Amino acid sequence: MEAVRKEAEIRGRGNHSLLVRDFLVNAEDKLRRLKTAAKMAQGAFRECVEFFAESPRTTDANTFFSLLVRFVKAFKFVIAVVLLSAHREKTPDAKTKITQVEQRERRKCRGRRCNFERRDYS
Known part of the structure; x- marks a missing residue:
């Protein structure tokens, strides 16, 4: 100026x-x-x-906010798992639905290396 x-x-x-x-x-x-x-x-x-x-x-601002974003994503995932396990306790066929989702994910990974493992959501 x-x-x-x-x-x-x-x-x-x-x-x-x-x-x-x-x-x-x-x-x-x-x-x-x-x-x-x-x-x-x-x-x-x-x-x-x-x-x-x-x-x-x-x-650094980039470091701080990237850490914060990762935390929020992990937090949302845990909330979803907790809600899913609560739903599974209420619904007897929820475990079957979870197994179907896992099988579908495995089919997507055929022929490729995937880091899919069975998770225990309880």
Whole structure:
């Protein structure tokens, strides 16, 4: 922004000067808002990282959020397993449905290496 201000001062008065001054007025406001938003985002990130007992100085945003995403996926999977086991206890044929799903997954893996193993959801 300093370079634009200097350019406006150098040009003095004229058609180009008006364009530079208009740009300067509009860009200064946008830049001010962006700086304020960036400071708020940094503060929110720092609070979030500290909430999860990490150090904001040593924790990279990409690392932190990828860890958080993995945790959420694992949490949703566990919730689904718990709901499935609760449903299995209520429904006698739920175990048969689980076995059918497992067999279907094994058929998909024929001829390929798959990491499918029988899981005990109880």
